Amino acid sequence: MFDATNVNDLMAKTAHWQAMQNQHITENNIDELRHVLRFHEYRYYVVNNPLIADYEYDMLYKKLEAFEKANPLFITSDSPTQRVGKGLIKNFAKAQHLVPMLSLDNSYNAADLIDFDRKVKELSGKDVIEYCVEPKFDGASISLVYENNQLVRGITRGDGEVGDDITPNVHQIKSIPLHANFSQFGIEQIEIRGEVLMNKNNFAQYNQTLIDEGLPPLANPRNAAAGTLRMKDPSIVSKRNLEAFLYHVSFVSTYKDGSSQVPSTHSGFLQMLWAVGMKSPKNEMRTLKGIDAVINYINDFEAGRDALPYEIDGMVIKVNDIAQQDQLGMTSHHPRWAIAYKFKARQATSKLLGVEFQVGRTGAVTPVAKIAAAQVGGVTVTSISIHNDDYIKEKDLKIGDTILIERSGDVIPQIVKSLTELRDGSQTDIVFPQQCPVCNDVLVRPEGEAVWRCVNINCEAQVVERMIHFVSKDAMDIKSFGEANVRKFFAAGIIKDVPSIYKITATQLQQLEGFGEKSVTNLLAAIEASKQQPLHRVIYGLGIRYVGETTAKTLAQSIDTIFDLASKSKEELQQMDDVGVKVAESIASFFTNQDNIDMLQALSAAGLQMKGQPKELASTGLAGQTFLFTGTLNKLKRSDAEALAESHGGTILSGVSSKLNYLVVGADAGSKLEKAKKIATINIISEDDFINMMNQ
Numbered sequence: 001m002f003d004a005t006n007v008n009d010l011m012a013k014t015a016h017w018q019a020m021q022n023q024h025i026t027e028n029n030i031d032e033l034r035h036v037l038r039f040h041e042y043r044y045y046v047v048n049n050p051l052i053a054d055y056e057y058d059m060l061y062k063k064l065e066a067f068e069k070a071n072p073l074f075i076t077s078d079s080p081t082q083r084v085g086k087g088l089i090k091n092f093a094k095a096q097h098l099v100p101m102l103s104l105d106n107s108y109n110a111a112d113l114i115d116f117d118r119k120v121k122e123l124s125g126k127d128v129i130e131y132c133v134e135p136k137f138d139g140a141s142i143s144l145v146y147e148n149n150q151l152v153r154g155i156t157r158g159d160g161e162v163g164d165d166i167t168p169n170v171h172q173i174k175s176i177p178l179h180a181n182f183s184q185f186g187i188e189q190i191e192i193r194g195e196v197l198m199n200k201n202n203f204a205q206y207n208q209t210l211i212d213e214g215l216p217p218l219a220n221p222r223n224a225a226a227g228t229l230r231m232k233d234p235s236i237v238s239k240r241n242l243e244a245f246l247y248h249v250s251f252v253s254t255y256k257d258g259s260s261q262v263p264s265t266h267s268g269f270l271q272m273l274w275a276v277g278m279k280s281p282k283n284e285m286r287t288l289k290g291i292d293a294v295i296n297y298i299n300d301f302e303a304g305r306d307a308l309p310y311e312i313d314g315m316v317i318k319v320n321d322i323a324q325q326d327q328l329g330m331t332s333h334h335p336r337w338a339i340a341y342k343f344k345a346r347q348a349t350s351k352l353l354g355v356e357f358q359v360g361r362t363g364a365v366t367p368v369a370k371i372a373a374a375q376v377g378g379v380t381v382t383s384i385s386i387h388n389d390d391y392i393k394e395k396d397l398k399i400g401d402t403i404l405i406e407r408s409g410d411v412i413p414q415i416v417k418s419l420t421e422l423r424d425g426s427q428t429d430i431v432f433p434q435q436c437p438v439c440n441d442v443l444v445r446p447e448g449e450a451v452w453r454c455v456n457i458n459c460e461a462q463v464v465e466r467m468i469h470f471v472s473k474d475a476m477d478i479k480s481f482g483e484a485n486v487r488k489f490f491a492a493g494i495i496k497d498v499p500s501i502y503k504i505t506a507t508q509l510q511q512l513e514g515f516g517e518k519s520v521t522n523l524l525a526a527i528e529a530s531k532q533q534p535l536h537r538v539i540y541g542l543g544i545r546y547v548g549e550t551t552a553k554t555l556a557q558s559i560d561t562i563f564d565l566a567s568k569s570k571e572e573l574q575q576m577d578d579v580g581v582k583v584a585e586s587i588a589s590f591f592t593n594q595d596n597i598d599m600l601q602a603l604s605a606a607g608l609q610m611k612g613q614p615k616e617l618a619s620t621g622l623a624g625q626t627f628l629f630t631g632t633l634n635k636l637k638r639s640d641a642e643a644l645a646e647s648h649g650g651t652i653l654s655g656v657s658s659k660l661n662y663l664v665v666g667a668d669a670g671s672k673l674e675k676a677k678k679i680a681t682i683n684i685i686s687e688d689d690f691i692n693m694m695n696q
């Protein structure tokens with residue numbers, strides 16, 4: 001129905017309808033809007049390759065809905081408002097949902113919610129409604145069926161009636177129990193809805209492995225979760241560490257004999273799911289009376305959005321009382337007792353204007369796309385890394401392309417794709433340079449790698465980037481030095497390499513514009529102070545490829561002085577924790593380069609710490625104690641708090657277990673706190689307690 005030949009025409013119509021004023025929408029032209037919407041649904045659900053951002057689709061959909069509401073006589077049975085979209089994949093067995101899985105009505109502002117509340121009150125005849133509010137998890141939806149306490153089936157949403165049977169993959173998701181004791185509630189069969197997610201941490205790691213392998217990273221955790229669920233090989237699913245939030249019970253049948261205790265509220269169901277060992281949003285949800293309280297909670301939750309370990313794209317507001325839900329019923333598209341409140345869009349369309357090639361401190365040449373300024377998730381994006389040559393080919397990017405971009409959470413913005421259908425012939429290829437854009441040396445692409453490199457160790461770009469890295473917060477942390485000053489001092493000939501940082505004089509700085517007496521004194525004091533930084537920061541600051549902060553610490557703990565590393569073989573290096581082949585090779589090659597040894601000698605002469613930090617000595621009274629932080633901290637940034645604990649000899653754990661000594665609890669702590677309460681040996685302390693402990 002929608003083939004490649006009419007895409008440009010349909011996109012022109014899309015633009016036309018986006019600009020259309022409501023008073024110009026009539027029964028004569030409304031069918032064209034339906035056609036446009038059907039086209040985008042087809043692209044989204046069937047081709048799995050949308051051409052506009054979700055927000056743009058939602059706004060067009062709302063135009064149609066508003067028209068139909070004002071003109072109910074002109075609603076057609078095939079209108080997009082009358083059904084949910086299709087999303088079936090070939091090659092999977094199909095299975096029927098016990099109850100159709102509908103979509104949700106959407107809202108974007110408080111006025112929409114007030115309107116929703118008014119309708120609910122009208123239809124139910126009640127003055128005040130109790131709502132259950134919970135996060136709208138941004139993943140892939142699934143539906144599970146348990147019979148006699150056993151998980152028997154897991155299905156995707158599909159077209160809402162029939163989904164793809166992905167039971168073997170669902171078995172790999174550890175937060176979905178294979179067995180759950182529903183019979184204690186008299187329940188024989190139950191259908192549960194939920195969302196499968198990849199948390200931000202796992203997503204970042206997964207993307208890094210893709211980048212390391214030269215594969216294109218994914219734009220968001222949702223795509224990662226949805227893609228993983230559709231894998232043919234369940235063992236791959238197992239490796240990706242998906243998790244699932246289960247948020248809705250759509251069907252129950254009870255044993256004929258005996259009494260059943262099925263909850264009468266939605267929140268009651270969430271408690272029940274939690275009680276049988278499922279991850280329901282029990283701690284994230286609130287039951288609230290009246291829409292004002294709902295709006296407040298939503299605003300609070302949105303404020304903490306970036307600190308959540310997983311992505312959400314909004315909140316879902318549900319009438320809590322099940323009898324009231326039944327009374328309200330549903331349209332063919334969505335239940336009338338629930339509405340989604342969507343947060344600010346994190347997708348936008350933009351234009352790829354040009355590409356710059358940047359040389360990093362390891363010589364890797366990274367293409368960076370300059371794009372027409374676009375607002376995404378509250379920030380203005382004007383440039384986006386496009387990683388490497390393969391990525392450009394894979395995403396089929398050309399200069400002049402219209403692109404869909406996304407910035408999910410605190411993840412750096414990514415190009416979801418180029419809208420190749422919209423090309424008009426004026427687009428041009430991105431040409432990767434063959435020579436270093438800074439020093440003109442010929443670039444090389446080592447075998448098995450995705451990046452082109454400048455291997456000239458004296459390449460100016462690399463020298464500058466190395467110094468920027470060296471003074472940075474996570475490395476030597478030289479206060480108020482920063483990237484801008486590195487560039488300025490380099491240009492003025494004051495610094496030329498890392499050791500020269502320690503030779504800067506007051507006279508040199510005073511000649512520069514903007515350097516008053518105070519800033520000169522401060523900067524020199526900061527440089528001086530950095531000489532006391534522990535060795536692991538020096539090692540990290542060297543910017544050896546693959547040597548991150550953790551590896552730097554491992555190295556610092558296993559040597560007497562940094563020069564010991566020069567005499568260690570690759571094999572010896574590999575004996576150390578988290579030092580693999582690649583890392584060992586990189587360290588060895590760094591230390592076989594005489595230039596690097598000379599540099600270390602110069603730093604040593606300048607007075608920097610070159611002594612190792614054997615584990616026993618690195619610690620204080622907290623040596624060997626383990627910490628975990630949960631909830632929002634008020635005084636410290638999470639990463640700073642973790643670093644503080646580590647600097648006192650503590651270790652940070654990733655989850656609650658009997659190995660944990662201290663759980664530091666911030667505001668709105670959730671499941672970790674609950675779990676920790678059950679383990680008697682864990683000390684649960686506040687942020688203030690923690691700070692006091694560190695100050696002792």
Ligand SMILES: NC(=O)c1ccc[n+]([C@@H]2O[C@H](COP(=O)([O-])OP(=O)(O)OC[C@H]3O[C@@H](n4cnc5c(N)ncnc54)[C@H](O)[C@@H]3O)[C@@H](O)[C@H]2O)c1
Nearest residue numbers: 040041044050052053054057103104135136137141247316
């Ligand atoms: N870009 C495009 O061209 C295009 C085209 C069609 C649709 N779309 C997008 O798809 C959306 C429609 O998709 P949809 O039907 O999945 O609707 P939706 O994403 O608006 O909301 C419904 C879904 O939310 C999920 N969800 C997460 N947490 C939940 C919770 N706590 N309670 C209940 N549900 C929860 C469920 O998976 C449910 O299916 C549109 O709003 C639009 O943004 C985009």
Ligand SMILES: [Zn+2]
Nearest residue numbers: 436439454459
């Ligand atoms: Zn170069």
